Amino acid sequence: MFKQSTGFKSYFKSHGILYIMMIPALLYTAVFKMMPMYGVTIAFKDYQIFNGANAFEAIANSKWVGFQNFMDIFHQPEFLRVLGNTFVIAFLKLVVLFPLPVLLSLLLSELTWKRYKQVVQTVIYLPHFLSWIVVAGMAFHVLGTTGLLNQLMTSMGFARVNFLMDSHHFLWVLVGSDGWKEAGFNTVVYLAAISSINPDLYEAASMDGAGKLQNMFLITLPNMMPTVLLMFILKVGKLLEENFQQILVMYNPAVYDTADVIQTFVYRMGLGEMDFTMGVTVGLFNSLVSFALILFSNFLS
Template sequence: MPKSAGHPAAWRTIRTDLRRHWSIYMMAMPVIAYYAIFQYGPMYGLQIAFKDFQPTKGIGGSPWVGFEHFNHFFNGIYFWRLIKNTLLINAYDLLFGFPAPIVLALLLNEIRGRLFKRFVQTVSYLPHFISIVVVAGMMADFLSRAGLVNQILSSFGMTPVDFLKEAGWFRFLFVSSGIWQSVGWGSIIYLAAITTIDSTLYEAARIDGAGRWKQTLHVTLPGIMPTIAILFILQMGHMMTVGSEKVLLLYNPLTYSTADVISTYVYRKGVLEASYSFTAAVGLFNSVVSLILIVAANSLSRRLGDNKLW
């Protein structure tokens, strides 16, 4: 790190460094260019959140309008709905989606047959690799009015429900399909943590007369607690983020009241309706809140031990 750029000694160090390593710096050019253009370029473009962007005048030339777009967003009719939907989907996911892979890992750990365990693992990882379009497509098909789920329901004499057109079902379907797709994959990291637990701890517990349930409760669970804590904190950092990709495939105007989240709103208003400045402001607001959450989460995990996230 340069101590002060104006210092002559520092300049000499830099010159020697550049001369000695010029070939590697040349090599780095495409990577530096990539980060400068495609990562920092959009950050530069974020200034349109404070401007009235006009394509003919460009990003730099458009007139400033201060916080107008932010005020417009905060006072708009959709603000609280978007915040609520984003937070609630994440809250349900934290409540059900977070513990699911932990429970699965603990149950898999209790399986004695190696081959059977391996089979269950292989099967449970599979949905992770299926594209979100296929997953949403299967949901749309199975959950339609004439689809598989309604065929089964009506064979029990229940009335068909058009699941994806009812706002009340959206969060449940979104979160549960997410669990279906990721529970196996999520369990890998906990299974790995379980294998690092000192086996003498189990022996000691057995000598003290602990059965399998007691061993799980007093050895395995404490053993993977650091991993659980880190992943929990990491997930807290993403409380204000719901990706648009899956929601876009599953929602429709009938379910906007529960399904529309910040990212999908930005997509609709920005890409489809071309209000660039307004949606850049919405996106910036979301990024800043997320940044604060992530930094807070990281400093929290630092304080809990040396388990920093980066």
């Protein structure tokens, strides 16, 4: 804080370089983040792409319809289905996958063989750098009808299971592949939090006769909670959006009934069928729900 008497000019003179350094970030935000927000008005208009010489004129010349577009999407059974799918997949990933890196970090922190610990960290961290295209190709080779898993199952006398074409199995393919790819990255984040815990706490606990499990649940886990809560808020905020790339490259019409989510629906309607009004309306609704989830998770935290 600076004194009121010095005034803003004096403050700016002393810290002007910081404001100059902000200019590129502010320009980037204004051009690529704020200006495109004008397109959100499409959700409240009867948008016609040929109403002007460019996109801005077309939006400006389109007729306002208020919340009619939102009323229309809620009367579409297909939208209600994808909305339900989005929440089901998000709930499964939150319940199954969020505790996984916490558990992995707790277990890894108790390893005393440093070389083995480093190898395990590297192995579980590497999948994070693979694109979903690569992961989808691996899934097809392993879980496809003629994949490695089905070959193993048939050799043991079991019937083939088409994991990628069956709606119920495909949900768990999504959960499992996401956990395999991202659990390692989140584990490293929690390990960094564990490394900042004061070692004196463990020494004092050991002198009082505490064992490994007691140290884990009474010292390590409580001291991790600020990081866990932060990751929880970030996770909830992205629940409705982070499925897009994974599902887009892995799903097919056979599993639309359970795997088609809001983001893929927006992609198919907005770009596939050129229904920009529908795509923007559903996308805006998705963003508002995500914002509400962030506020709710922050309140719970």
